Amino acid sequence: MNRGPVILSWETEMKILAIESSCDETAAAVVEDGRRMLSNVISSQIDIHTLYGGVVPEIASRKHTERINRVADKALSDAGLSLPEVDAVAVTCGPGLVGALLVGVSFAKGLALGAGKPLIGVHHIEGHICANYVASPELEPPFTALVVSGGHTTLARVTDYGEYEILGITRDDAAGEAFDKVARAIGLGYPGGPKIDAVSDQGKDDSIPLPRAKVDGSEYDFSFSGLKSAVLNYLNSEQMAGREIVQADVAASFQRAVVDVLTSHAFAALEKHGEKRLALAGGVASNRHLRAAFEEGCRQRGIELFCPPPILCTDNAVMIGSAAYYEYKKGVRHGMDLNAYPALKLGESV
């Protein structure tokens, strides 16, 4: 990483073309000054991966390569811009599937070199958090953020733009991953999150006793693999006993257990740090039951809740364009040696 000048004020608006390819969505967007979405193009591969019951990394990488130019072209044309009119190119450089990340990173480097534009590598989770800057123009640091998605579960304090203090992460499965695995076990299929969310409406969320895991010695860390195993054990024992499994009850009880853990950790952290603002982010933040639980909990505690609309919760490039703006302002520039970093930690420089 090179350091460019730290820029304290802007005379003109800055437009960033952002690329995201860390998992199974090929996405591009143009974002102005980190806050205004000029375009948002997402090409989902979900139909293809559904055939395999989950994301197949090699197939995801192949599809990204096929689609990325059309997605980027559309992001520019939807914004009414040509490439020379944007001020920088941003790309997700981690964490994520390494092969998938490499497509976006390589493509963005070609774009930046060919167009003579600065290049900014962006952390995917930072992006998710920054989706809130686009959705809520009034939101400014400091605040607490909870990112919940298929690949990540992270609770962090956002102390300033681009400055993070990680409070808790998952020690095993991400919350969304647990949704997928449980959905598969009860025959709902992939992707698990939306399916469990929908079917839970017909179920009783206290019908099956399930654990709310704590991680020893780490107040805010998460663990979802025990919960997933408890569901699988329950299914197994019911089948052995010849009892009928009520899909909706299992889904509702599991979902309630996940939501309970997420809310209790987040509210404990908010209370401890005297923070009054909470921002949700990530694909699982679209879950209606999770949103309802946070809305209720925040209302009771006098906490202001921020949550982007579902289109900015799922993987997208708008969030990358927003995060890149604040990184750029701090002087971050990347060279042609920018790599993909599959296990990049939030706040870690590359």
Next chain:
Amino acid sequence: MNIIALDSSSGVAGAAIYSEGRIIGEYSLNHKMNHSRTLMCELEELAGRLSFELNTADAVAVARGPGSFTGLRIGVAAAKGLAMAIGRPMVMVPTLEGMACRYQGDSRLIVPMLDARRDQIYSGIYRFRGKESECLYDAEALSVTSQIERLNGLGGEAVLMGDGCDAFAREIEEQLKIPYMVAPVHMRYQSAAAVAVWAAEHFEPVPAEDAAPEYIRPSQAERVKNGG
């Protein structure tokens, strides 16, 4: 005609710039598989040293495969970004034909072999008549023994190229009956300059948005799903 060429299909990460019938610069690294860190630095360095304006290129050529899946994508995705930025088409160069191009004018059988893992090679068999190449067997994934049997059947003399010669040196020595030479190290592996030359001679431009690697092999998941 000006052509920017990239090849990151296996061990070599190479960039070259072809201008008006000459290779005006080539950069080639064959050290570690960290093409994502090196490939575009090579091109940036070359263009800078040569004061070559990237947007004066008529096309961006890239080794399209076969080769390492990830390696191919690093090169092809970078080329797609570059081509979009300069508003020029791409030329998708078959990896093995690009390699064979180094032996243009040689009348022997030219046999590039890339280590394809899973006890296979990506290989084809080519023969030149002057500058014109004839493809006797097109690129495919097969066992080294199968390719050696073909060569034994064809007769004549052969030049073997690629990292498959290193990976399967013993099989080649034991089984190949026709006279052959393993290309010397400075001629054995992929070269972006050869990619540029192939592209200049077979100028078949494709729009950057349609360009994709030619993997030859489906992904593991597809193989399993289809019972392969």
